[in-house]
Amino acid sequence: MSVVIVGGGLAGISAALALQEVGVPVTLVEARPRLGGATHSFHRRGLAVDNGQHVFLRCCTAYRGLLERLGTHHHVHVQDRFDVTVLRPGGVAGRLRRSRLPGPLHMLPALARYSALPVADRLRTVRAALALRRLDPGAPELDEISAGRWLAAHGQRERARRELWEPLLMAALNAGLDEAAMGAAGMVCRTALLGRRDAADIGVPALPLGDLHGAAALRRIEEGGGNVLLRARAEAVTADPKVVVNGTPLGADAVILAVPHEAAARLAGEETCPDRDRWPALGAAPIVNVHVIYDRPVLDLPFAAAVGSPVQWVFDRTAPSGLAEGQYLAVSLSAADRWIELSTAELRAVFVPELARLLPAARHARVLDLFVTRERRATFRQAPGSTAGRPGAATRTPGIFLAGAWTATGWPDTMEGAVRSGLTAARLVRRHLREVRQR
Structure with a gap:
């Protein structure tokens, strides 16, 4: 056989x-x-480069x-507990760090303390999280509406959608909130954010x-x-x-x-x-990664999310790449339709200044190299109605x-x-x- x-x-x-x-x-x-x-990976000027940044939970x-x-x-690092610093141009917008309470209560203090949002919006996010906990992600009706529509109907104003839910869900679904099916978004939230206490701890190769x-x-x-x-x-x-x-x-x-x-x-x-x-x-949805090599360290975190900026997530790839001096950052851009056709020069003109806005140390650093990797068909489009088109084995x-x-x-x-x-x-x-x- x-x-x-x-x-x-x-x-x-x-x-x-x-x-x-x-x-x-x-x-x-x-x-x-x-x-x-x-x-996959390739080599460029003595460095090992991943085609894109991949993480797991x-x-x-x-x-x-x-x-x-x-x-x-043994060659991956998993957080002791979910902990994400969220940058905003000019400083730190907030931090999402789970507590040691049992799930699903473990994330509620993080939402309530998330300083990127006004207090009223934080309270609304807690209520939305409790509603998410009660969802059945497999319900057919959730596959027919967008995550953005559901969140808006559950009290999530534009700022909360943009500065809390989108950084988390866009990275998971490779789709913006208004393009992502709520069933898939609900599954991510229930399983990772609102499931076991340690479920969302992030692992990085x-x-x-x-x-x-x-x-x-x-x-x-x-x-x-x-x-x-x-x-x-x-x-x-x-x-x-x-x-x-x-x-x-x-x-x-x-x-x-x-x-x-x-x-x-x-x-x-x-x-x-x-x-x-x-x-x-x-269909297919793209992901773009902008790789930037600096002559000195500019980020003192393994990774960070960003709001108020075209940067979505930025990762320190210095050690895995084999870089001996300076720092290698990878900017990961999900749902990258707006970026996929731009030239490297055009992307450089956007993201070097944006990194300088987010990272004060980058304003005084020299860019030694910058290149771009593109996955035009990184995932299928996880849009409303897509679940019905996915066949069984x-x-x-x-x-x-x-x-x-x-x-x-x-x-x-x-x-x-x-x-x-x-x-x-x-x-x-x-x-x-x-x-x-x-x-």
Whole structure:
């Protein structure tokens, strides 16, 4: 019994490792020269650069389990407790730090003390948080309205939406409040902010993503007897099932399509996935990262959020990149439609002055290098109505399964969602193989 997995991102890697652990031989097919999918690294002028800043939360149990399987879980730093400094041009706007009260009470003091908002707005945020706690994120009606509309209807005025809810939810959903489905936003709030006390503690990689994920996965899969085909393009999937790779058919007892929804729609036949024509409607949302190398330290925090500025989040990437002197900051811009087509020079003209407005030390520092990375299709658009377009892992054809953060994982399009999808597909494959053996 063997399985072919198409796609070497986190979903495909997770499925491959889960199957190998129960003795199922796997062949992993990846078109790129590396594993890791949207989480990868490259080298520039002696520095290791991630294509974009990725973080996770303590509640991302499947993703953390993947790191343990890969043996890289010691190379991440997780906060002792959720703690985010929020910058505003000219100073610190506020700080969100959870208390040691049991969940969901742990975040209420942070909201009540959030100095970026007037006292009246802080009290309204506490009431909104209590209303969020009572939500069922899976309720169909919540998928039909935006997070911004729901928050406004629950007393959240523009300033609170802009200076509290948007920095948190835009980073999680890669969508502005008025473009994000309330179901997905509610899931994030209930699970992370209003769930277990430690659920929202933020984890940051201490290694380049290429080492944390891709290189480690290649090593683990091959050590486990798996076969990894890089620079191998899957051209078709037949109902046998077979996968045609670079013109050559690969037979299998089961196939997992762990690729973005556009590629899955192309590879899956109409009989296998009769709803595949709906998948392109999920669309794609971009993320842009502006990387700035200074000649001296300008930020004394591992990361910070920002309000009143085009900067959304800024991260210190000095140590993971290998920079010996100065400081390397990465500005992460979610829902980046307004930035994606701008040139590096245009982005520099915006963000170097903005960083100087946020970070007083940057006003006296020299920019040694600045470059931009762009993920045009970083996630699908998690807009109202999108949940209905996300398929499950099973298809109409026995032995062919879907995986990817865009499938119906119950999570937003995140690393956690990708890993969960791979584990679900692997579980269904194991059940399918048992049924085949019993025939």
